[in-house]
Amino acid sequence: xxxxxxxxxxxxxxxxxxxxxxxxxxxxxxxxxxxxxxxxxxxxxxxxxxxxxxxxxxxxxxxxxxxxxxxxxxxxxxxxxxxxxxxxxxxxxxxxxxxxxxxxxxxxxxxxxxxxxxxxxxxxxxxxxxxxxxxxxxxxxxxxxxxxxxxxxxxxxxxxxxxxxxxxxxxxxxxxxxxxxxxxxxxxxxxxxxx
Numbered sequence: 001x002x003x004x005x006x007x008x009x010x011x012x013x014x015x016x017x018x019x020x021x022x023x024x025x026x027x028x029x030x031x032x033x034x035x036x037x038x039x040x041x042x043x044x045x046x047x048x049x050x051x052x053x054x055x056x057x058x059x060x061x062x063x064x065x066x067x068x069x070x071x072x073x074x075x076x077x078x079x080x081x082x083x084x085x086x087x088x089x090x091x092x093x094x095x096x097x098x099x100x101x102x103x104x105x106x107x108x109x110x111x112x113x114x115x116x117x118x119x120x121x122x123x124x125x126x127x128x129x130x131x132x133x134x135x136x137x138x139x140x141x142x143x144x145x146x147x148x149x150x151x152x153x154x155x156x157x158x159x160x161x162x163x164x165x166x167x168x169x170x171x172x173x174x175x176x177x178x179x180x181x182x183x184x185x186x187x188x189x190x191x192x193x194x195x
Contacts, residue, residue, distance in 0.1 A: 005053050008103045012060045033063045043134035055127040058116035061096040133171030160191035
């Protein structure tokens with residue numbers, strides 16, 4: 001089982017290696033979705049060391065080949081955005097299933113990966129909640145400073161007020177350990193204390 005799991009991670013990484021978009025962070029750089037997948041995997045391991053194979057695979061595949069469905073290929077506005085997000089989720093599930101089935105994972109495990117990717121039973125399912133926490137933490141690590149500079153403090157505060165309620169107490173605690181600048185840390189603290 002461990003060998004099949006490792007082969008599946010390698011196959012997901014090979015698919016994401018083709019991302020033409022790059023991400024450059026102080027501690028890592030490379031194809032954007034390859035880096036994101038590995039960062040989510042790392043957070044899952046830190047938050048839930050006994051994580052199941054399906055959770056760890058879903059974390060790695062959460063943005064599988066995301067660049068193939070660019071946002072600009074959908075209409076502007078909220079409805080276009082929601083259609084794009086649904087199409088992305090369907091694509092990630094489909095590609096994850098294809099890769100994992102090729103590695104011999106049974107339908108039961110494919111379904112579990114799909115349930116996690118679709119965030120079914122969020123808040124009631126510990127592993128789905130761990131997945132959401134990891135996604136939020138990677139968002140904060142990779143997008144917080146950039147968004148805060150672009151949006152300004154008050155709009156970024158509202159983004160945080162929409163993001164933090166998705167997280168468990170453990171996820172929020174982990175957020176306080178992130179390497180943030182003084183202004184970002186102040187905004188995060190304010191949002192964590194907001195009613």
